[in-house]
Amino acid sequence: MEFGLSEEQTLLADSVHRFLEEQVPLERVRGIATGEETDGSQSVWQELADLGIPALLIPEEQGGVGLSQLDAAVVAEMFGYHTTPAPFIGTAVMAPIALKAAGDDTTLAAIAKGETTVGVAIGEAVASRLDAGVTSNGERLTGKCVFIINYGSDRYLVADDTGALFMVASDADGLTHRPLTTVDRTRPSGELVFDDTPAQLLSSDAATFEAVLDAGRVMLAADTLGAAQNMIDQAVAYAKEREQFNRPIGSFQAVKHMCAEMAASLEPCRPMVWYAAHALDEIPEEARLTACHTKAHLAEVGTFIAKTSTEVHGGMGFTDLVGLHYWFKRIGFNRQMLGVPELVREEAARLQGLVV
Amino acid sequence: MDLSHGSEYEAFRTEVQQFLHEHKDQAPRGENMRSRKVLDWQRLLIDNGYTARTIPREYGGFGADPDILKGRIIAEEFANARVSQGLGGQGISMLVPTLLELGTEEQKQQFIKPTIEGEMVWCQGYSEPGAGSDLASLRTSATLDGDEWVVNGQKIWTSTAHIADWIFCLVRTEPDAPKHRGISFLLFRMDTPGIEIRPLVDMTLAANFNETFFTDVHVPKHQIVGERGQGWQVANAILGHERDSLGDPNASLTRLNALTELMKHETMGGQRLIDNPVYRDRLMKIQGRVMAMRFNDMRVLSARLNNKNATLARMITKLQGTELRHDLEGLAIDIMGEVGLAYQDNPYLRDGGSWQSQYMYFLGLIIGGGTSQIQKNIISERGLEMPREPKVEKQG
The missing domain is CATH 2.40.110.10 (Butyryl-CoA Dehydrogenase, subunit A, domain 2)
Structure with missing residues (x-):
């Protein structure tokens, strides 16, 4: 009996951490975000494919490593920690769940090898903004998806207005798309417009849509966990080093208490993410509710830490030079996608029969 | 995460539910801690392993191996039934674990059994x-x-x-x-x-x-x-146990259930409070925080059993737990409007007036046992290794 990560999971986290620290440090993230390194997130993905990251959740029969969603959450946390520009959540987590339900072994195998990437356009089926939305006749899609996840991928996982899931090639007939700039340049977003576009139906089962959504929410929460941890680490390091009034600012209670509050609010988030990710595979009866609460709670705590860490850095925190804003925006992105806190909390209430 | 939900645990849950079904009526509800009813209930819980569960049998406990899932099941079922999970207090939650750790054999023999039975306060x-x-x-x-x-x-x-x-x-x-x-x-x-x-x-x-x-x-x-001259080390061991007990997330779960029930019955303008989306969102926000603290608790317990490090996770429980509880009690008062003010002999008192008294009591606990500010010093200086405040030399 153990409530915590296994030794293998700790090793997985360490190896991803080391790789990202060496190969995708902030300077490279910055280069990709500002467009100096073109197609950067796709090339980072190729490098991660050598580590087996795209293959994490794909069964061994399709060339994957057949790990659990908790393993994926551990990786997502590291990606958040390093603000890694890579199409991880869509390609390696959300798409494989739908593809497994559809029995599409060919695409699963292609993902496992790092040969294809998948973006996710299901936001309209969660809560439509800008009157966007997609209808289908089971074979073709018409309509619009905005602010999709992992824009610029080779294919897209799309939900229609009934929650049925489709796979669409990025070069399909009748599909036009354009990038949408967001505050978070580490993960490109964009818009897809379908005009009688041919699509492969993966599943019209509500349970599949829910499984994809829950996993996406938990991975966004895990990403925030990592990003927020990094912001605390940076704030603490800065406060120990920066001197004013002839002493490190971290010796002032006003500053150290800000750091303590950040740590105190983030620490319970760690087991919460573990449990939520574990529940996705192992405790289906608790998975939905835990995913909703984890998404909302991490968004709230993440927002608090993003603000507080920036304040601890003083004027430097506000600059592009230090680059703290990459984490600030990463946390902001995770908060807005697949349901803001109020929306997922209402869903949590509904799941418990508290909404009539 | 090795949380195998085997049939053993299903059976255990059924056993707890069965116990509560049969004995629920014997549970005390606000009686004096010296009353026969409270002491009998305590004895019954110890005999069945629902309190003092892991205290060795030779000192009057139930003597079970620590099991975080069974602990969780007991807490959940008692919270659902809204029944007391036995006595707390400084003897049981602070002194007993300290004696188990640092006491002499004679002290353990003399003090632990009567203390957990509620006879020695x-x-x-x-x-x-x-x-x-x-x-x-x-x-x-x-x-x-x-x-x-x-x-x-x-x-x-x-x-x-x-x-x-x-x-x-x-x-x-x-x-x-x-x-x-x-x-x-x-x-x-x-x-x-x-x-x-x-x-x-x-x-x-x-x-x-x-x-x-x-x-x-x-x-x-x-x-x-x-x-x-070693009293400070003993005191620190005890303060650790106090801080574990003051932020108890299982007690917060019991109160959260009571709050949810309250919102299903209490009305404003003829509408149930739970049907008000603003109030409902505030309830869900608190539920998310309670959930996070319960997982934190399970992690701390698991780390202790498996000799793993969860220092920071344990350090934050008093600060986070007491602040959470104060917010939870305060939410009940907020959403009841004027009715939330009722106190003592007011005929419109809800849940025995516990919302107001617990709201204030937990402000006391935010201060007691090391204030929130002292907790933040501990978390930053010991947990995050930040520099200490420079010492001021004594004048004169």
């Missing part, structure tokens, strides 16, 4: 008028006179001193040693001559705590835990 002699957050500067003294300590001084905030049988008390025995190394940890009876207790009324208008005065109180020499 304890109070804690820590704070003094001049030693609050700076507890180590305490001045109550004990000098050895033959086979006895002679204790003189004053304690404050001594909860339950007026009903306690015994006190565990920090005293200065080595006046010439540095302040942290001059303290010893004594146990003595509250009916010893020379003890005077004056009640202190708190903001709830109850006299839960006291000022306690010691004038030449004679204590047998062997009633010391740890060695002379």
